[in-house]
Amino acid sequence: MIFRFSLYGFLKNQRYFEPFMMLFLLGSGNSFATVGFLIGFRELCINATNIPAGAIADLYGRRRCMLVSYLAYMIAFLCFGLCPDQLPYLFIAVFFFGIGEAFREGTHKSMIFTWLRLNGRMDEKTKVYGYTRSWSKIGSAVSIPIATAIAYCTDHLNTLFLAALVPYSIGFISLCTYPKELDGRPEGEASIKRIFVHMWQTLRDSIKIAGLRRLMVESMSFEGFFDVVKDYLQPMIRAMVLGVPLLLTLGDDKRSTLLIGAVYFIFHLGSAWSSRQSHRLSQRFGDDDGASGFMWWGMTLIYLAMLPCLALDFYYPVLVLFFLLFLMQGAWRPLIISRFDAYSPETHGTSILSVESQSQTFAKMLFAPALGFAIDLIARAGSGGSGKFWPIAAVGVVISVSMVLSVKTGNRRGRIAQ
Numbered sequence: 001m002i003f004r005f006s007l008y009g010f011l012k013n014q015r016y017f018e019p020f021m022m023l024f025l026l027g028s029g030n031s032f033a034t035v036g037f038l039i040g041f042r043e044l045c046i047n048a049t050n051i052p053a054g055a056i057a058d059l060y061g062r063r064r065c066m067l068v069s070y071l072a073y074m075i076a077f078l079c080f081g082l083c084p085d086q087l088p089y090l091f092i093a094v095f096f097f098g099i100g101e102a103f104r105e106g107t108h109k110s111m112i113f114t115w116l117r118l119n120g121r122m123d124e125k126t127k128v129y130g131y132t133r134s135w136s137k138i139g140s141a142v143s144i145p146i147a148t149a150i151a152y153c154t155d156h157l158n159t160l161f162l163a164a165l166v167p168y169s170i171g172f173i174s175l176c177t178y179p180k181e182l183d184g185r186p187e188g189e190a191s192i193k194r195i196f197v198h199m200w201q202t203l204r205d206s207i208k209i210a211g212l213r214r215l216m217v218e219s220m221s222f223e224g225f226f227d228v229v230k231d232y233l234q235p236m237i238r239a240m241v242l243g244v245p246l247l248l249t250l251g252d253d254k255r256s257t258l259l260i261g262a263v264y265f266i267f268h269l270g271s272a273w274s275s276r277q278s279h280r281l282s283q284r285f286g287d288d289d290g291a292s293g294f295m296w297w298g299m300t301l302i303y304l305a306m307l308p309c310l311a312l313d314f315y316y317p318v319l320v321l322f323f324l325l326f327l328m329q330g331a332w333r334p335l336i337i338s339r340f341d342a343y344s345p346e347t348h349g350t351s352i353l354s355v356e357s358q359s360q361t362f363a364k365m366l367f368a369p370a371l372g373f374a375i376d377l378i379a380r381a382g383s384g385g386s387g388k389f390w391p392i393a394a395v396g397v398v399i400s401v402s403m404v405l406s407v408k409t410g411n412r413r414g415r416i417a418q
Contacts, residue, residue: 001115002132007174008108009136014167016147017080017160018140019264020257022234024157028085032379036372038094039228043365045098046105046357062107063178069103070172072096074165081162105357111182113341118181125341126288127279130334137272137330141265148261152254215339216359218292221399222299222336224363226329228371229392233322236389237263240315267323271330278334288335295328295335296403302328303396311390371395 017024025035056065079093112129116122150160238256281291306321308314340356371391379388 001179002128004174004178005108005112005115005132006135008171009132010139010142011167011171011174012104013136013139014143014146014164015140016143016150016163017157019144019147019260020151020157020160020234022231023238023256023260024085024160025090026235027157028087028090030087031376032372033369033376034087034372036369038090039368039372040365041091042094042098042101043361043368045095046102046361047365049099049102062111062182063175063180065103065107066175067172069100069107070168070175072100072103074168074172076100077161077164077168081158081160085158101361102357109337111178114182126282126334126338129337130275130278130331133330133334134272134275137268137275141268141272144261144265144268148257151257151261212340215336216356218403219336219356220359220363221403222296222332223329224360225367225396225399226325227360228364228367229396230322230325232371232375232389232392233263233319234260236315236318239313240319263319267326270323271326274327274330275334278331281331282335282338288339292332292335292339293404293407295332296400296407298324298328300397300400300404303393303400307390307393307397310393311387313387367395 022035025038026032030038073096076093076096079089079096083089083093109129112132113122113125116125116128121128146163147160150163151157237260240259278291281294282288285291285294302321302324306318309318309321336356374391375388378391
């Protein structure tokens, strides 16, 4: 099953559009603020359906929810690929993409932890999840040259969404063959009342248990913010192209495509490596909590170093600092998923991870439009928009310093009741 879990991650991350998503949205004539509102709308759709999706998965079967997720993704890809690039159609595509995310997030992870419990290997959860997640990152790395070739040859970024239908169709077929026991312990016929009772129990305990509240805040602060700011690499790289005296005969768009592809390929390979090493961090610092505390210190230093570079439009060191952020995020994810699992009995595994995803999407729903608006405001106020990206680092510093200063030792541990 580890091979099949890894195959899922590899295929799921064949998102050929991802390295160019920001450029695709900006290419439709949208401002940074409009793009931020599109991202915020996507997160709103995820927020509205995430916890119900987790409850449905726990109560009635996780494989079914995964299949619904993949169908929603494929509808979104068709909308992005075939519909005109006007705002109403973009909102429709974003809506279906958000539904796909909501039904996927937390569900497959719960299936992995269920398999580990059934096979008596829960002491390996950080290592095994880190390994399977590394294949997700390898999948992202492999997708980069494919995406770059498609974007380079066609000059139409919407083709990238149509190309993603192929691996997602294969992934859909693979999920159909998962063994039934990975559904967890589904409890019979559907009942809206039971879904809402299950949701209420999970939300109540997420607020009641102090350590779990802390994890929600950490997830919002680390990954919620990272998922928003990582896409700003694309316009930064595009700006760097103007100062790179290479492949001048190709034109700026072609050069941007090649450079973005090369950067993301390296970043995803680095993230795959760090994901596999996350269990070593846990061993080095005593446990997953200790390793996470160390990483908050690292985040603080990275964003502090990034702040003057962005203010001065000095993007070369920013590229290195973003690479470090990708390394940190690669190691962070297995650690925090393992920490969340400590609170989750079998009957609430997907729900608790859905609450975690909910906290992330809520953060992204706030961060995305706010950052987009701030960057547009600075671009209009400044000369030629110079230094417009510095709010990214400023907010990052505030978040990471707050997390470092709020760390409490011995904050353990509580557990959601069966």
